[in-house]
Amino acid sequence: MQSIKQVLSGESLGQPVSIRGWIYRTRSSGGIVFAVIRDSSGIVQTTVKKGDVPDENFGPASNAGIESAVEVEGILAEDDRAPGGLEIRASSFKVVAPSEPFPITEYQSTELLLDKRHLWIRSREQTAVTKIKAAMLRGAREWFHENDYVEVTPPMITAVAPEDSTTLFQIKYFDRIAYLSQSAQFYLESLIYSCERVWALTPSFRAEKSRTPRHLAEYWHLEMEAAWVNNDDNMKVQEELVTAMLEHAAAGCRAELQLLKRDPASLRKISPPFDRMSYAEAMDSLQAGGCEVSWGSDLGAVEERALTKERETPLFVVNYPKELKPFYMKENPEDSRTYKNSDLLAPEGYGEIIGGSERETDNSLMVDRLKEIGESLENYQWYLDLRKYGSVPHSGFGLGLERMVTWVCRLEHIRDATPFPRTVARVYP
RNA sequence: GCCGUCGUAGCUCAGUAGGUAGAGCGUCCGCCUGUUAAGCGGAAGGUCAACGGUUCGAGCCCGUUCGACGGCGCCA
Secondary structure (H helix, E strand, O other), X not given: OOOHHHHHOOOOOOOEEEEEEEEEEEEEOOOEEEEEEEEOOEXXXXXXXXXXXXXXXXXXXXXXXXXXXXXXXEEEEEOOOOHHHEEEEEEEEEEEEOOOOOOXXXXXXXXXXXXXXXXXXXXXXXXXHHHHHHHHHHHHHHHHHHOOOEEOOOOOEEOOOOOOOOOOOEEEEOOEEEEEOOOOHHHHHHHHHHHOEEEXXXXXXXXXXXXXXOOOOEEEEEEEEEEOOOHXXXXXXXXXXXXXHXXXXXXXXXXXXXXXXXXXXXXXXXXXXXXXXXXXXHHHHHHHOOOOOOOOOOOOHHHHHHHHOOOOOOEEEEOOEHHHXXXXXXXXXXXXXXEOEEEEEEOOOOEEEEEEEEEOOOHHHHHHHHHHOOOOHHHHHHHHHOOOOOOOOEEEEEEEHHHHHHHHOOOOOHHHHOOOOOEOOEOOO
16 A cells, blocks of 8 residues: 555556545546545546456446545556546555545635535645644744753643633633633743743633634644743744744645645745844834834734735844733833833734743832733732742743744635634634 | 625526526436546426515515624734
């Protein structure tokens, strides 16, 4: 048994090969059947001629519809008439399990593809995305390992409910209420006092009713936190990590990227250092471009697109005004209106994929800020404790994996960056 | 939360001035030994999202509800 990828390499030309998979396309012309077979590695045409296969094979072969599971043996031959120039001339064609008429045909609507998601993930595009995502994760995991980061396992059920908790999913937790985690950051921060450099890959949950091509209610969050690391070093980690992830995708998923019309070379030319621009400079640039923004404006979808549309490499935007960012960030000593933080924007208009910052280390400053924004200190007692016992300069960030996949795979919508997207309107299938 | 679009056969859609529903693909049957969205002949398949209203008559006009999709805000 060979993979179709092996078959397509042509090394068995003129020799017997055997494959198994699913019918991708099929046409019958009386005494001959053309069935294109798909497995996880690719597609290849098989030809089944009456008389060349056992009689009991031919009827089922000509009747088997798209997605029927089959096992085929035959001689690998070159033929200009075959898609791709190679075909298997069957000596045996066994239908392992026929398929009912497949509901997804050449005419597809977004609604149908989402309703039949469990079947649509068999498509070549979705398979490619799945493999590219896996390659990116492998790249990340290896990079963290090589750089002495410890992979940790934070909880996804939490008790902390900020005042503005409309974005948290509430769950029944025995006799109490608890919440699904939006970020493992606080837990990672507590682990740096022992492990120093930690990272985690976890689901994050957002109950916001966002209806955009960039939001999921459940997404995979790649977060890192490290002691003795300032905001500049934090950005260096991000650019090295992102580069490693891109390199793994480009090296390991060449065919998959090309199927999605992403040139692997465009990923390979991205390398540290990434361009940096302060929030203030971003405002100037946007104003010069005709955007109606001023100091204190957040960078929305329109602004992010304007900043990155023509770019081919990622862009750091640093030092945001405090009012736009959370309380735990470290004040920028060079401009007390801002924090020592960075957002990483993907090129080609794809927008934010990472948010990171140096963290505040001073307990009393953090208490003041919590009071200012009207948060109850009780909820943050254990987090504030971390600043009392050997508080240490540290930084971290969170990467939205599906957002990065959306960019790398040139997807129009983030829901195609995950096999079973969870959005405001969809929890099924 | 706000703005917009759509809901007709299994799928993708058309339906012109309101007059009792159509195409392509798919399915089923027949023919076809080189197809590439194969071809040819035939057949089956629809409470026009739901409910209510106007009208002699509603897929079409009006209202309500439900569902989906697109965009914005919020964020990764």
